[in-house]
Amino acid sequence: MNTNTKRKKRVDQLVRGLFMAATLLSASFIIVIVIFIIIKGITPFITDNDGLGAVNIWKFITGTVWLKGTAFQSNLYGVGYIILNTLYVAFLALLLSLPIGVLTALFIAKIAPKKLAEFLRTIVELLASIPSIVYGLFGSGVILTFVYNLADLFGVQSKGGNSVLATVLVLALMTLPTITAVSEVAIRSVRKDIEEGSLALGATRTQTNFKVVLASAKSGIFAAAILGIGRSLGEATAVSLVAGNAQSGPNFGIFDITSTLTSTMLKGLKETTGIDYDIRFSVGIILMVVILLTNFILNAVKKRVGNVNVK
Amino acid sequence: MKKVLLMLLAITSVGLLAACGGNSEEGFDATKSITVYTRDTSSGTRAGFMGGIGFDDAAENDNLLADGFVTSDNTGILTAMTTDEYGIGYISLASLNNTVKGLNFDGVEPTVQNVVNNTYGLKRPFNYVLRAPGDYDSPEAEAISNAFVAFLQTTDGADIIMDQGAVALESTDTWDDIKADYEICAEDNSGIVIRFGGSDSIQKIAEALSAAFSPKCGDFVAEHDHTGSSDGFKRTQGSEKDGDNAKHIGFASRPFKDSEAGVDGTQGQLAWDAIVAIVHLDNELDSVSAEDLKKIYSGEYATWEDLLSE
Numbered sequence: 210m211n212t213n214t215k216r217k218k219r220v221d222q223l224v225r226g227l228f229m230a231a232t233l234l235s236a237s238f239i240i241v242i243v244i245f246i247i248i249k250g251i252t253p254f255i256t257d258n259d260g261l262g263a264v265n266i267w268k269f270i271t272g273t274v275w276l277k278g279t280a281f282q283s284n285l286y287g288v289g290y291i292i293l294n295t296l297y298v299a300f301l302a303l304l305l306s307l308p309i310g311v312l313t314a315l316f317i318a319k320i321a322p323k324k325l326a327e328f329l330r331t332i333v334e335l336l337a338s339i340p341s342i343v344y345g346l347f348g349s350g351v352i353l354t355f356v357y358n359l360a361d362l363f364g365v366q367s368k369g370g371n372s373v374l375a376t377v378l379v380l381a382l383m384t385l386p387t388i389t390a391v392s393e394v395a396i397r398s399v400r401k402d403i404e405e406g407s408l409a410l411g412a413t414r415t416q417t418n419f420k421v422v423l424a425s426a427k428s429g430i431f432a433a434a435i436l437g438i439g440r441s442l443g444e445a446t447a448v449s450l451v452a453g454n455a456q457s458g459p460n461f462g463i464f465d466i467t468s469t470l471t472s473t474m475l476k477g478l479k480e481t482t483g484i485d486y487d488i489r490f491s492v493g494i495i496l497m498v499v500i501l502l503t504n505f506i507l508n509a510v511k512k513r514v515g516n517v518n519v520k
Numbered sequence: 521m522k523k524v525l526l527m528l529l530a531i532t533s534v535g536l537l538a539a540c541g542g543n544s545e546e547g548f549d550a551t552k553s554i555t556v557y558t559r560d561t562s563s564g565t566r567a568g569f570m571g572g573i574g575f576d577d578a579a580e581n582d583n584l585l586a587d588g589f590v591t592s593d594n595t596g597i598l599t600a601m602t603t604d605e606y607g608i609g610y611i612s613l614a615s616l617n618n619t620v621k622g623l624n625f626d627g628v629e630p631t632v633q634n635v636v637n638n639t640y641g642l643k644r645p646f647n648y649v650l651r652a653p654g655d656y657d658s659p660e661a662e663a664i665s666n667a668f669v670a671f672l673q674t675t676d677g678a679d680i681i682m683d684q685g686a687v688a689l690e691s692t693d694t695w696d697d698i699k700a701d702y703e704i705c706a707e708d709n710s711g712i713v714i715r716f717g718g719s720d721s722i723q724k725i726a727e728a729l730s731a732a733f734s735p736k737c738g739d740f741v742a743e744h745d746h747t748g749s750s751d752g753f754k755r756t757q758g759s760e761k762d763g764d765n766a767k768h769i770g771f772a773s774r775p776f777k778d779s780e781a782g783v784d785g786t787q788g789q790l791a792w793d794a795i796v797a798i799v800h801l802d803n804e805l806d807s808v809s810a811e812d813l814k815k816i817y818s819g820e821y822a823t824w825e826d827l828l829s830e
Contacts, residue, residue, distance in 0.1 A: 275582070276561075276582060276583075277583060280582075282580075349596065357604060368588065368604065368607070369590065369600040369601075369603050369604030370600075370603060371600070453591070454560075454592070456583075456589070456591070476560050477560035480563065485561075
């Protein structure tokens with residue numbers, strides 16, 4: 210072996226070590242964060258909280274009132290209704306944004322003229338990069354008024370528009386660009402020969418788009434839905450501006466105020482201490498579990514749905 | 521199928537248009553329920569408001585409030601009142617503007633003048649307390665603490681207090697007018713630490729004041745550790761005055777209790793924290809009493825009729 214090859218080998222090893230270190234660093238951050246949240250989050254359940262007594266886990270998970278009694282003097286926290294609320298608004302938002310997002314994606318990928326498609330794609334990317342606080346401000350400035358007047362039209366007196374509906378609308382708006390972008394990629398990557406086969410058999414463009422293209426892309430579209438749900442479940446700022454932060458529940462009426470795990474964590478976070486602060490980390494653990502479970506279940510469903518399976 | 525879709529589309533668009541148009545021409549309907557808006561339990565404004573209307577128990581307890589109340593922040597409540605004709609909320613006086621109606625409290629208009637002349641009742645005092653004279657770790661610390669309190673009463677101090685949303689007391693002198701009386705401020709105090717503590721509601725104001733005052737007084741180091749009003753007196757002249765958490769200057773966002781009477785001249789007020797109950801501009805209500813507000817927030821008054829017919 211000459212010295213040149215040796216040197217090259219050494220450089221190779223060095224670079225590999227460098228990459229390894231970077232990977233370890235980023236991976237360890239995740240572990241540190243998770244450990245930190247778990248340690249903070251289980252504190253209320255295992256310590257006596259300065260004489261208040263440990264929080265009962267079962268009552269915490271099934272509770273229908275956020276806090277019974279006076280703050281800092283009570284350990285009767287409950288998030289059961291908030292878990293239901295969170296899932297409820299996230300799935301309602303998906304129900305609204307998925308059809309619109311997929312149809313938009315279909316239009317951009319298959320129907321629109323090239324120039325228009327380019328333009329629309331840029332707009333969708335722009336929308337996806339708008340920070341959530343901006344959606345929240347739009348929500349509290351425009352959507353709340355809209356929902357308030359809409360409720361009035363139906364003869365319902367809503368609480369200033371703060372409601373399930375307002376939350377769902379804001380979340381649907383926020384997840385729409387993600388869903389559109391991901392489904393568009395899925396639709397574009399459908400193999401040309403499947404599409405042409407359908408057309409050659411005499412199917413119209415519309416029949417082909419709906420029955421062949423969408424059906425072939427359904428795995429990718431499902432992935433878009435999973436991403437959308439993830440964003441809905443984890444969104445805090447925008448939601449807390451329009452949800453009304455209900456103290457008890459569950460709240461299923463579309464004009465009722467609601468609260469989500471994230472909005473509950475955020476409420477008063479900057480000003481509180483002690484158990485009232487630590488318990489927000491417990492809510493964080495619940496949120497992580499909810500997101501993990503949801504993703505797990507949806508991914509299992511996605512596998513069963515399968516990929517190309519044109520009927 | 522197509523016809524049904526078209527019908528649906530037509531109905532929704534009409535609905536949307538109508539919803540956007542609003543219905544302000546119908547006027548105020550007193551038979552509607554009152555929607556109660558509040559800050560969350562960790563808010564100092566909430567503590568001040570509930571204390572001011574004689575409903576102290578509700579300051580940190582959500583279960584005592586009327587059913588279905590909305591929890592929001594200062595701005596959230598303010599913007600809600602521009603939409604919700606049947607809502608009621610409270611904000612700090614500094615945030616009040618003409619997009620909502622600020623209610624008179626016991627017949628007195630919520631203005632800065634009425635707060636300063638002590639006729640407007642929905643407010644709480646921001647007080648300070650010093651250590652007893654001679655009971656400091658160094659004469660320099662004592663001199664700086666006294667200079668700081670003098671600074672609070674100047675127009676420079678008042679500007680900072682107003683900036684932070686509280687109402688300063690009347691002042692005429694600027695710091696430049698009186699700084700000759702405080703020789704310590706001409707020296708280099710960068711090695712001296714002044715410890716502030718007490719009410720956490722006053723923390724932001726105290727930090728802004730010390731940040732502004734330090735360069736004017738030899739760059740002393742300010743340490744803030746705000747843990748609650750009762751620690752204000754306790755850690756300057758009370759049971760913890762010689763402990764690890766001892767402070768040079770303490771604050772309380774309420775009047776000092778009889779048990780907290782300190783040495784003459786060591787306690788005083790720096791500002792008022794004024795809170796105002798607000799409703800929608802179309803609301804017929806103009807004035808409320810503490811009793812009314814308590815009945816609204818406890819849910820005893822469910823509709824506006826209940827209140828207006830009294």
